[in-house]
Amino acid sequence: MAKDPVCGMEVDEKDAKNTHYHQGKMYFFCAPGCKEAFKKDPERFLKGGPVGMM
Numbered sequence: 001m002a003k004d005p006v007c008g009m010e011v012d013e014k015d016a017k018n019t020h021y022h023q024g025k026m027y028f029f030c031a032p033g034c035k036e037a038f039k040k041d042p043e044r045f046l047k048g049g050p051v052g053m054m
């Protein structure tokens, strides 16, 4: 399992539909909303950890 960096949920890599490649690493998301939030400001989630959806 991979961890959704936005909300902290566990995501199964095998059927993940929401993925994003960032700085040489693949990230997995539970929903398109999490992926979009990450794409807008990746550093916020990588440095601060999961902050949840607003």
Ligand SMILES: [Zn+2]
Residues within 6 Å of the ligand: 004, 006, 007, 008, 009, 029, 030, 031, 034
């Ligand atoms: Zn999520």
